[in-house]
Amino acid sequence: MLSDHLNDDLIQEFLDGNLSVFERQQFEKHVQNCDKCRWRMEEFEELFSELNEQPEIQLSRSFTKKVVKKTRKEFVGSLQFGLMQIFFTLAFIIIAINVLFYYVELDTLKSDVQNTVNATFGFIPKMLSVFQGLLGGITSHTRYALFAAIILLMLLVADRLVFQNKHKNASYSK
Amino acid sequence: MNDENLKPTVERILRGDFKAFKDFVDNHKKLVSFIVFRMVPNSVDREDICQDVFVKVFQNLQNFQFQCKISTWLAKIAYNTCYNYLEKKRIPLFDDETPVSKSFDAIPSAIYSPIDYIEKQEQNVLLHREIDKLKPVYRTIITLYHLNELSYNEIGDIMKLPEGTVKSYLFRARKILKEQLSAKYREEELC
Numbered sequence: 001m002l003s004d005h006l007n008d009d010l011i012q013e014f015l016d017g018n019l020s021v022f023e024r025q026q027f028e029k030h031v032q033n034c035d036k037c038r039w040r041m042e043e044f045e046e047l048f049s050e051l052n053e054q055p056e057i058q059l060s061r062s063f064t065k066k067v068v069k070k071t072r073k074e075f076v077g078s079l080q081f082g083l084m085q086i087f088f089t090l091a092f093i094i095i096a097i098n099v100l101f102y103y104v105e106l107d108t109l110k111s112d113v114q115n116t117v118n119a120t121f122g123f124i125p126k127m128l129s130v131f132q133g134l135l136g137g138i139t140s141h142t143r144y145a146l147f148a149a150i151i152l153l154m155l156l157v158a159d160r161l162v163f164q165n166k167h168k169n170a171s172y173s174k
Numbered sequence: 175m176n177d178e179n180l181k182p183t184v185e186r187i188l189r190g191d192f193k194a195f196k197d198f199v200d201n202h203k204k205l206v207s208f209i210v211f212r213m214v215p216n217s218v219d220r221e222d223i224c225q226d227v228f229v230k231v232f233q234n235l236q237n238f239q240f241q242c243k244i245s246t247w248l249a250k251i252a253y254n255t256c257y258n259y260l261e262k263k264r265i266p267l268f269d270d271e272t273p274v275s276k277s278f279d280a281i282p283s284a285i286y287s288p289i290d291y292i293e294k295q296e297q298n299v300l301l302h303r304e305i306d307k308l309k310p311v312y313r314t315i316i317t318l319y320h321l322n323e324l325s326y327n328e329i330g331d332i333m334k335l336p337e338g339t340v341k342s343y344l345f346r347a348r349k350i351l352k353e354q355l356s357a358k359y360r361e362e363e364l365c
Contacts, residue, residue: 043352050298051351071232072192074232
């Protein structure tokens with residue numbers, strides 16, 4: 001049994017739940033019989049209770065809205081940057097190829113490349129003529145609206161692909 | 175909030191679901207605001223810093239692998255953001271002579287009877303005042319332990335202090351508060 005009075009550290013160890021079962025029993029026995037130590041423990045208990053019950057901080061009503069707005073701006077900014085990177089990379093490749101063909105005499109290679117492109121993408125002019133036939137019956141306003149819708153769809157697909165690629169490495173294992 | 179329940183929310187946020195992020199902010203702003211409001215003396219900057227914390231959370235969420243509790247991770251970001259702010263303003267964290275904030279604008283949310291309410295408010299005001307007089311490091315540890323309910327180990331991880339030091343600071347801070355409050359109450363009784 002603890003015969004000396006309890007010091008402040010021991011009281012706090014008890015209230016924080018750091019004592020072993022035996023130490024707790026000794027502590028509780030002492031406190032039952034010592035008014036001074038019980039009174040000091042109660043003072044600490046009251047302080048802990050007040051510290052644990054601090055009122056919630058009132059942030060402005062628009063706090064969450066502002067956070068989401070700020071985050072959206074950052075997110076869109078980084079996405080636009082990603083699309084810009086793709087655009088400039090493609091533009092660079094196209095310019096580089098054109099410069100190469102301009103300065104280097106590669107007639108054979110040029111004709112080979114042309115033949116390959118015609119073979120691979122030869123269906124596009126045929127598709128375009130079929131498409132033109134279909135479009136022939138549609139008014140110009142509708143045509144523009146259709147093209148705008150197709151471009152929007154392509155942008156949405158590109159947006160999804162870029163976003164998914166950015167976050168594909170996230171994993172949640174503990 | 176259980177971290178297992180948060181995994182779907184985190185996945186949705188990473189897919190660009192801002193509604194999920196809005197809910198996440200609402201559920202965790204209490205934790206962040208407690209830390210920021212205790213560490214940052216300038217009341218004008220506090221809410222902006224809270225916002226910055228959540229922007230950083232969003233930016234770094236893809237790197238969070240649930241290697242610790244999400245509340246600990248959030249507290250770490252909040253603490254580091256405040257620490258950088260204090261460094262920028264040349265306000266030391268481990269120092270006695272820190273400008274004391276006089277405008278801690280918290281409104282009690284509990285409802286009591288009128289007399290109890292006034293008494294409770296007075297006690298809160300007194301406690302706030304005494305907490306604000308503590309060294310910044312003591313204030314921070316008191317907040318992280320009692321309001322954010324973090325363990326000594328978690329606090330040590332956030333503040334880059336050994337567990338023993340955290341415990342020692344916490345005990346000292348509480349002793350100071352107890353003595354100051356007892357002295358104040360005795361003064362009031364004598365009036």
